[in-house]
Amino acid sequence: MIPSFRPLGLLPLLMFSTGSFSQLNGIDIRDKMEEMEHIWVDNNGANADGFVGAVSPCTNYVGRNGPNEGEQSSAQWVRTVFHDSVTANLAAGTGGLDASLGFESDRPENLGLFINDTLRFMSPTVSAYLSMSDNIALGLVASLAECGGTTTGIPLRVGRIDAEEAGPAGVPMPTTDLETTLAQFAAAGFNQSETIALTACGHSLGRIHYSNFPDIVNASAVSTTNVNGGVGFDATPADFDNLVVTEYLGGTGSLGGLLVTAGNASDRSDFRLYVSDNNVTMQALSVEATFQAQCNSLFERMINTVPSAVTLSDPITPMTWKGVNLMLDISSTGAVSISGLIRNLYYYVAPPTVVYYDTSTTDNVYSAVQVTAAASGFGTSIFGYTIYWPFNNTIASPGTNSLNFEGISYPINDEIFILPAQSTSSRSNFVLKAAALTSLTESLGTMTGVLYVPERQQGTVSSKITNTTVEMTAYATAGNYTLFSSGSVAVANTRSVVAKVLLGDSASRTVKGDLFQRGF
Structure with a gap:
């Protein structure tokens, strides 16, 4: 299911780092950025990846036992970012979003299905173009967008490098004292007010489960349609909104959730945080626009917290025009051809019937203008609609170095x-x-x-x-x-x-x- 479109008017082209395309392990950063853009944009229909569909609707759960588990993939994806990132040490330049969490699923601080559910679903899109930690970052952005946030609130970047072993322990738990919690977040780069806000932002989605915390959640939450006994932090656990804040401040609904109201005071970790600055931060977050802006800003910092040796790309934006599956071939006589698809992402402006393109050489000699076949692929995206035109044409070789259409160019290497x-x-x-x-x-x-x-x-x-x-x-x-x-x-x-x-x-x-x- 695709939610209401979020039209952006005239969509910008994908932006690249200045200078020549940098490489990581022999991979062009442009290829990494375009792969991330593909998974983010191509949601249904032709060339669809299906990644975003896992959290559409926001209540969806893609784990092994289906919707009766009492789990929510969108909330799991947000929690995965928290637990992977918060053990960063900025001073040492270590940790952050690096997928080390995959090695840490048996720790008490990581109780639940969320790690393996998340990584198992994302595994098919891990490649030399896109690390697991890049997938995790995309998962958070997709979750917020599908649950009531915006598609433009958090800029996406690519280039994260996955860890090959577990990182340090230290994710705060319900019983963790205030001083220790604040110190852990401070090491990861977040001050007291930001720690409070991040906690409220994270607990806007999802539930706390009896299966993980039987001392906090009552067994009555368990049922045949809620096997793990999930209880929401507010009345709208599938909406990314500030109701968790306003219910807490107003003494209504779930009062901020069971980590505020737990029967044992030692389990009230959210309450200890919220009152630690006399509710100043929570009062500010009671304004929905402030909540959305603050959450987006903090989540962006969290997904961009990476080891000091990692350099992330420029922000990735949906591409109005894009080349897809471009490839060269050669005949037995040595004639070289290029083929692939041209994609248009549109909302207001109807697409053309065909697309015109050409190629150019190192001497800036342009071929005759060519025309694609009629469109043969159609899809939908949270940004609008997608349409694809196939093309195949012989190029002047050797010497051709770019494919050009609609104001953008793709490099061609016809030497090898x-x-x-x-x-x-x-x-x-x-x-x-x-x-x-x-x-x-x-x-x-x-x-x-x-x-x-x-x-x-x-x-x-x-x-x-x-x-x-x-x-x-x-x-x-x-x-x-x-x-x-x-x-x-x-x-x-x-x-x-x-x-x-x-x-x-x-x-x-x-x-x-x-x-x-x-x-x-």
């Missing part, structure tokens, strides 16, 4: 490139094929292929990206090009594999393994 239409993938094997200018092979030597493979790692549901390097063997020539093949390469998991090829200091652009032909 993967051949997705001639490569194959099966359940456990890849055959990678590529082409390179024969003149390059004569001067740079042997070609190698790199497969970025998401593989299981012990102790967490989250995958780790492993680089598998394979030797490529020349098997034919085609015009100005030499063709290479890897032969059959066994990998642990062919899902979400990204590939590239290298020849000396030259590298192809990366390609999703999903574009390879399916083998047997």
Whole structure:
């Protein structure tokens, strides 16, 4: 289910870091940003990912036992960010949002299903383009937007690096004293008022469960449609609003939740926080606009708290025009072609019947204007509607370096490139094929292929990206090009594999393994 659209008028193009495209583990930051944009924007229909659908409606639960569990995925995703980020140490430059939480699901401070539910759902979208911690950041933004917030409240960035082991313990629990709680949040960069606000913001969504806290939640909460016995912090646990604040201040409804009213005073962690500044922060948050703005600002800081060695991208915005699944191919005579899809994201302005495009060379020579086929894919997005036009055309090679349409350009490397239409993938094997200018092979030597493979790692549901390097063997020539093949390469998991090829200091652009032909 898709909620009401949030039109933005004329949508901006995706913005990139200044200068040449920076790389991380051989991956262009542009590819990372566009993958994040895809998962955020392509919600239903053609090219849909389905990520945002997990929290639409906000009450939805995608765990193994279905809606009667008494859980809420949107709240789990918000809680995952808290528990992963709050153990950061800014002074030391460690921790923050790094998916170390996956190794910590058995700690008492992390009771419940939320960690493994979240990471298990997000695992299919972990790749060399998008880390698990990037997925977690997107999950928080999607949850708030689908639960009554805005799609523009928290700018998204990409580039987080996943930890490969557990981080330090220290997530505050219901019985944690005020001084310890404030110290933990302070180490992560949040002062007293911000800690109070973050707690209220986080508890606007979701419930506290009998299965996790039987000393706090009464067993009467358990039923056949609420197996874990979830009790909301306010009357609207599926609405991202300030009712948790106003009920607390006004003495109405749930009074701020069971962490305010627990029978044992030692369990009243929220109450200890809220009154610690004489309710000054809570009074300010009683204004809905203030609540939304403050929560967005603090959540943005939380998802952007990363280890000091990590550099995040510029903000990602929905792209009005975008190239999708771009790939090169070559004929037996050496003719090089480019194909793919052009996507338009629109709301007010009706899309055209076809799209015009061209290519250009390093000498700024432009090809004749080409035209796509008629649109053949349609979808919906929380930003409006999506429409896709397929195209396929021969390019002047060697020498073409960009594809251009609607005021944007995509870089082309026709000196060395993967051949997705001639490569194959099966359940456990890849055959990678590529082409390179024969003149390059004569001067740079042997070609190698790199497969970025998401593989299981012990102790967490989250995958780790492993680089598998394979030797490529020349098997034919085609015009100005030499063709290479890897032969059959066994990998642990062919899902979400990204590939590239290298020849000396030259590298192809990366390609999703999903574009390879399916083998047997």
